[in-house]
Amino acid sequence: MVERRKPIKVNDAVDRVMKFAVSGSVSYLSIEQAYGHFLGEDLVADHDVPSFDRSPYDGFAIRSIDTKNASHTNPLTLEVVGEIGAGSLFEKTVGEGQTVRIMTGAQIPAGCDAVVMLELTQEFEKDSKPHIEIKRSFNQGDNISFTGEDTKSGTVLATKGTYINPGIVALLATFGYKDVPVSSKPKIGVIATGSELLEVDEALQPGKIRNSNAYMIVSQIERAGGQPVYLGQFSDDLSTCYTQVKDALNKVDFLITTGGVSVGDYDYLPEIYQMLGANVLFNKVGMRPGSVTTIAEKDGKLLFGLSGNPSACYVGFELFTRPIIRTYLHSNHQCLQKVSATLGADFLKPNPFDRFVRGYLSYDEGKLTATPAGLDKSNVVSSLGMANVLILLPGGTRGYKRGMNVKVILLEDQTGTTLESFLSD
Numbered sequence: 001m002v003e004r005r006k007p008i009k010v011n012d013a014v015d016r017v018m019k020f021a022v023s024g025s026v027s028y029l030s031i032e033q034a035y036g037h038f039l040g041e042d043l044v045a046d047h048d049v050p051s052f053d054r055s056p057y058d059g060f061a062i063r064s065i066d067t068k069n070a071s072h073t074n075p076l077t078l079e080v081v082g083e084i085g086a087g088s089l090f091e092k093t094v095g096e097g098q099t100v101r102i103m104t105g106a107q108i109p110a111g112c113d114a115v116v117m118l119e120l121t122q123e124f125e126k127d128s129k130p131h132i133e134i135k136r137s138f139n140q141g142d143n144i145s146f147t148g149e150d151t152k153s154g155t156v157l158a159t160k161g162t163y164i165n166p167g168i169v170a171l172l173a174t175f176g177y178k179d180v181p182v183s184s185k186p187k188i189g190v191i192a193t194g195s196e197l198l199e200v201d202e203a204l205q206p207g208k209i210r211n212s213n214a215y216m217i218v219s220q221i222e223r224a225g226g227q228p229v230y231l232g233q234f235s236d237d238l239s240t241c242y243t244q245v246k247d248a249l250n251k252v253d254f255l256i257t258t259g260g261v262s263v264g265d266y267d268y269l270p271e272i273y274q275m276l277g278a279n280v281l282f283n284k285v286g287m288r289p290g291s292v293t294t295i296a297e298k299d300g301k302l303l304f305g306l307s308g309n310p311s312a313c314y315v316g317f318e319l320f321t322r323p324i325i326r327t328y329l330h331s332n333h334q335c336l337q338k339v340s341a342t343l344g345a346d347f348l349k350p351n352p353f354d355r356f357v358r359g360y361l362s363y364d365e366g367k368l369t370a371t372p373a374g375l376d377k378s379n380v381v382s383s384l385g386m387a388n389v390l391i392l393l394p395g396g397t398r399g400y401k402r403g404m405n406v407k408v409i410l411l412e413d414q415t416g417t418t419l420e421s422f423l424s425d
């Protein structure tokens with residue numbers, strides 16, 4: 001008689017796994033390689049930006065006091081005593097009745113406290129010297145980018161564990177990080193089980209399918225920020241498989257298997273966990289797909305027993321493995337963000353369990369619409385290609401109607417959210 005497994009709630013399952021979350025070490029990469037990694041320490045401004053008062057326009061640096069009475073009927077004439085390009089300096093102090101031609105990004109010269117755009121001046125020669133005419137007054141500080149206006153020294157610009165996007169790369173360069181402290185990526189072993197599996201380059205044979213999950217998981221690990229180590233397809237022979245899993249566990253920070261966690265004759269993983277002396281955190285979750293997701297821990301290392309069914313495997317990874325990877329990377333936004341959207345099509349299956357329906361999010365007529373993608377079965381692979389969200393349909397209903405408000409989990413977003421926020425909605 002096969003054991004009856006008792007499902008636990010998704011949030012409780014996430015909580016149980018997160019108790020074993022650990023943070024990894026920090027290493028250094030050149031700035032050219034840092035994109036797509038995670039900050040290994042807080043990024044703190046060690047100087048003001050800009051670090052000098054500068055001109056945001058091409059124009060003339062002036063003393064605002066000189067322009068006090070300037071108007072259309074009383075134009076002011078100033079003598080142009082120099083020129084400053086971005087990166088150059090004007091070494092003298094600008095005196096009464098004088099101005100300096102200045103380019104965007106150049107330092108405001110001593111004596112000046114405002115800038116007039118080129119378009120608002122008229123240039124002419126007087127006594128063989130360059131002059132300009134101004135027909136309005138200016139206030140102190142007009143058209144000046146002040147020191148520290150962008151960032152004040154001491155500001156924390158991004159915290160440890162932040163995903164390094166192109167904007168963060170710009171900040172790292174601004175503050176002189178030739179070598180960037182990054183969180184070391186966790187090494188995650190991937191094992192496929194099942195004697196029906198063919199490798200990707202094998203021709204189809206009767207009763208067999210190609211191993212798609214391993215490659216899917218490898219990509220999911222990369223998207224989450226981990227370092228996949230594909231260990232191949234393991235034997236359907238129990239003792240060989242046990243030795244293979246045991247050896248694999250020594251080589252990686254976490255181990256993911258796909259398949260073999262249900263109650264079938266060849267579903268060896270539950271037995272292997274027992275042989276390893278691993279502590280099984282749960283072996284059934286109140287969710288669809290992925291109800292058979294089984295997670296165990298051995299000496300602090302997590303073993304993710306994901307389903308063999310592609311959609312169930314995919315969802316199990318995003319809900320349980322991803323936050324573990326993000327914690328290892330020092331992120332405090334470990335979980336995928338949830339947003340509200342309108343359901344784009346009826347979803348009328350009754351279900352006692354919470355559903356995570358693969359869907360695509362679009363922005364139509366001013367609102368976010370989430371539409372289920374393809375067939376909603378845990379053994380389908382086609383719906384995964386289109387999915388950019390998981391539509392969260394809480395269990396205990398007889399289905400959901402088009403137009404209803406639903407929560408969706410953003411799969412492609414790198415911002416993420418905290419564990420508390422993920423579990424509370």
Ligand SMILES: Nc1nc2c(c(=O)[nH]1)N[C@H]1C(S)=C(S)[C@@H](COP(=O)(O)OP(=O)(O)OC[C@H]3O[C@@H](n4cnc5c(N)ncnc54)[C@H](O)[C@@H]3O)O[C@H]1N2
Nearest residue numbers: 192194211212213214259260261262267292307308309312
């Ligand atoms: N009597 C019961 N049978 C099943 C139950 C149950 O509770 N009682 N649960 C069903 C549910 S729900 C799921 S989900 C599956 C999960 O089974 P396993 O995780 O043990 O996975 P397998 O049996 O090994 O394979 C399931 C399915 O997926 C295909 N597969 C496996 N590996 C891959 C791969 N690497 N790439 C692509 N596809 C893969 C495999 O051929 C099977 O078709 O169990 C139900 N049964």
Ligand code: MOO
Nearest residue numbers: 290291292312378
């Ligand atoms: O675990 Mo299964 O994915 O519920 O279909």
